[in-house]
Amino acid sequence: MAAELNRGIVSHNGLERSSAISVNPVDAVMSWRDKFEREDAWGILTSVDIKDCDPALIRDAEYVKKFAIDLCDHIEMKRFGETIVVDFGEDERVSGFSLVQLIETSLVSGHFANQSNGAYIDIFSCKYYDPQVAADFSRRYFNGRSHTMKVALRK
Numbered sequence: 001m002a003a004e005l006n007r008g009i010v011s012h013n014g015l016e017r018s019s020a021i022s023v024n025p026v027d028a029v030m031s032w033r034d035k036f037e038r039e040d041a042w043g044i045l046t047s048v049d050i051k052d053c054d055p056a057l058i059r060d061a062e063y064v065k066k067f068a069i070d071l072c073d074h075i076e077m078k079r080f081g082e083t084i085v086v087d088f089g090e091d092e093r094v095s096g097f098s099l100v101q102l103i104e105t106s107l108v109s110g111h112f113a114n115q116s117n118g119a120y121i122d123i124f125s126c127k128y129y130d131p132q133v134a135a136d137f138s139r140r141y142f143n144g145r146s147h148t149m150k151v152a153l154r155k
Helices: 025-029 032-038 061-074 131-141
Strands: 009-011 043-051 084-088 096-103 106-113 118-125 146-154
Touching: 032 146, 043 131, 061 084, 061 096, 061 106, 061 131, 118 131, 131 146
Parallel strands: none
Antiparallel strands: 009 146, 043 118, 043 146, 084 096, 096 106, 106 118
């Protein structure tokens, strides 16, 4: 249990939260930017699971590609190269589009599961961005009913 609390992964969508035990009560209200800077993080990873997306949107390759471009613009990341969107998966449970977009400070990736109408987005960057802004943007983009978000500061 103690090891899990110190992994640096924090779910911060208002529904659940698990973070390292801290003696300083200021840590509980500290912004992600403050934590990123205070901990001298090398990078930040946000994993967003979106439930009940609009089926037509997650099955549209051009829309998925446009999402990567628009997300990068929204969180001010400079894209590197073309967005890759591939439809694959022999197992119906996981089949759907996957995307990869390199950015100058790392990458954005995602998978869109047709059977569950779920979207699973990962954003990693050495440059700070606001994880909540990225998660909310992603959920709205695919008209998701709800989302969970996990954030890890990489050191």
